[in-house]
Amino acid sequence: MAKEFAVPFHWRRFKERYRLIGSRCDHCEKCFYPARVICPGCRRGGHMKEIKFSGKGKVHSYTIIRVPPEGFREYIPYIIVIVELEEGAKVLSQIVDCEPKDVKIGMRVTSCFRRIRTENETGLVLYGFKFRSV
Amino acid sequence: MNELKPKRGVAIIGIGITKFGEHWNLGLKELAVQAGTKAVEDAGISGEDIQLVVGGNMSSGLFTGQEHEAGLLADYLGLNPIPAIRTEGACSSGGLAMRVGCLAVASGMYNFVAVGGVEKMTDVYGPQATTALSGAMDYETEAYFGATFPGIYALIARRHMHEYGTTRKQLSLIAVKNHRNALHNPYAQYRKKITIGDVEKSMMVADPLRLLDCSPITDGAATVILAPADLARKYTDTPIYVRASAQASDTLSLFSRRSITTLDATVYAAKEAYRQARLSPKDIDFAEVHDCFTIAEICAYEDLGFTEKGKGGKLIEEGETEMGGKIPVNASGGLKAKGHPVGATGIAQIVEIVKQLKGEAEKRQVKNAELGLAHNVGGSGATATVHILSRDR
Known part of the structure; x- marks a missing residue:
């Protein structure tokens, strides 16, 4: 992830990345992140509505990135987690304010708003949700 | 899954592969040509017999700047003007090529199909290769x-x-x-x-x-020649059946x-x-x-x-x-x-x-x-x- 894109590439994702908004199917009541137009279970029988996730959940799995992709060198080592949100959907992001040795499966976390990285050429600062321990 | 029935069986009548590794002297097209030529020779057919090329490739654009990989293959294998199709499914691009080749023969549309896969990965540095491969996951999330x-x-x-x-x-x-x-x-x-x-x-x-625990960054290519199962024995004593x-x-x-x-x-x-x-x-x-x-x-x-x-x-x-x-x-x-x-x-x-x-x-x-x-x-x-x-x- 270091190819640099035009501003709309990031702008159109503000809702999902800044406010953790996904979708919920009225028919089967399943929640999805990121938002989907079509419910994979109900297809046209379903009806998707926006949902703002609480940001509360628990760590489902984790890893510590030591060899970074382009654009992330200054942040290593950083912790990547899959979090199972209380609404049932899972998401992937980083854990902050936590030592690599302290992260555990099952740990309770809540989302927070953080910088992801800064692009070199455009100078664009990219933000998004991360998690911290509660 | 539904009960799909092929019209006819498919066999492999030739194989070719390059050495896998870091090939400073071979680019994308040389790797593909080396494997392709070996496979055609192994099958005992000539270039004129081949009717379709299917080329699996994940990201030649990010690894070498070159897209349009199937066109490149047909061109440098000297096979123009037969059709050439690229298949892409990240690290399963080769598997997809094999499947498309099988569909082409099983359907009765083509008799002899050259199915190849190629990736030239070492012309970029490590972090760029990591970035190219990261396109195989969900990029935005x-x-x-x-x-x-x-x-x-x-x-x-x-x-x-x-x-x-x-x-x-x-x-x-x-x-x-x-x-x-x-x-x-x-x-x-x-x-x-x-x-x-x-x-x-x-x-x-x-x-x-x-x-x-990790597989390495590698240059390499491989090719197989597919034929209808009924014709395979004319070309080899040991056809392998799909x-x-x-x-x-x-x-x-x-x-x-x-x-x-x-x-x-x-x-x-x-x-x-x-x-x-x-x-x-x-x-x-x-x-x-x-x-x-x-x-x-x-x-x-x-x-x-x-x-x-x-x-x-x-x-x-x-x-x-x-x-x-x-x-x-x-x-x-x-x-x-x-x-x-x-x-x-x-x-x-x-x-x-x-x-x-x-x-x-x-x-x-x-x-x-x-x-x-x-x-x-x-x-x-x-x-x-x-x-x-x-x-x-």
């Missing part, structure tokens, strides 16, 4: 947050250890086995024996995965899956392949599976039905997948030691199975090899293909 490919498989490994008690040693045993097998493969990138200690002392890439060609899809992002420790795409593709061949997992004599990371081979054992879910670690620990075991896996050295030129891998697996079935695998020959299975995965499991090959129709 995984790569955006700093996930890497080893990182995604590390999430699978950590959860697999948590749910099933899979151990560090079991992961290491996969790497040790595949390196030992590659010692006898002259086309392999790493022909070097390693120990459990070597794996566990190697650099940490994404906990719990270390450098020697008994099943199956493929399935799953979510691009790992976190959206039903379970992050099961590759459902593999489960569905395998189920369909066994149905087509009217076989069960215990009928398979040997397999080439997608071990892009050590944990991926353990998941493959389970998802292909070689053992129960959660018991993949035990299978390697009991030696069942070693040469001479119940079901030898990755006799070629696998992606881990043979090398993993992503777009070529799916075809390289087919080449290895053909050699084994023909009894031409020399010192790494699997005994009584009659039914072989090839398993190719794209990304963290959004795409999977399973092919079953045999000496009998």
Whole structure:
């Protein structure tokens, strides 16, 4: 992830990345992140509505990135987690304010708003949700 | 899945492969031409006989600047003006090429199809290669947050250890086995024996995965020539028959899956392949599976039905997948030691199975090899293909 894109590439994702908004199917009541137009279970029988996730959940799995992709060198080592949100959907992001040795499966976390990285050429600062321990 | 019936059977009548490794003197087109020429010669046909080229390639654009890979292949193989199609499914691009080639012959539309796979990965530096490969995951929800490919498989490994008690040693045993097998493969990138200690002392890439848990960055190409099963014996005494060609899809992002420790795409593709061949997992004599990371081979054992879910670690620990075991896996050295030129891998697996079935695998020959299975995965499991090959129709 270091190819640099035009501003709309990031702008159109503000809702999902800044406010953790996904979708919920009225028919089967399943929640999805990121938002989907079509419910994979109900297809046209379903009806998707926006949902703002609480940001509360628990760590489902984790890893510590030591060899970074382009654009992330200054942040290593950083912790990547899959979090199972209380609404049932899972998401992937980083854990902050936590030592690599302290992260555990099952740990309770809540989302927070953080910088992801800064692009070199455009100078664009990219933000998004991360998690911290509660 | 619905009951699809092919119009006719498909056979492999020729194979060709380049040495896998770092080829400073060979670019994308030279690699593809080398493997392609060998396969045509092996089949005993001439270029004029070929009616279609299918070329698997993941990301020649990001690795070499060159897109339009299938056009390049037809051009430099001297095959214009026949049609050429590129298939892309990340690391399963080769498996997809094989499948498209099979569909083309089985449908009756084409008789002779050259199915190739190629990837030239070493013309960019490490971080750029990492970035190119990160396109195989969900770019906007995984790569955006700093996930890497080893990182995604590390999430699978950590959860697999948590749910099933899979151990560090079991992961290491996969790497040790595949390196030992590659010692006898002259086309392999790493022909070097390693120990459990070597794996566990190697650099940490994404906990719990270390450098020697990961497949390398590799240049390479492989080609097979397909023909209708009814015509195959005119060209070779030992045609190898395609008994099943199956493929399935799953979510691009790992976190959206039903379970992050099961590759459902593999489960569905395998189920369909066994149905087509009217076989069960215990009928398979040997397999080439997608071990892009050590944990991926353990998941493959389970998802292909070689053992129960959660018991993949035990299978390697009991030696069942070693040469001479119940079901030898990755006799070629696998992606881990043979090398993993992503777009070529799916075809390289087919080449290895053909050699084994023909009894031409020399010192790494699997005994009584009659039914072989090839398993190719794209990304963290959004795409999977399973092919079953045999000496009998």
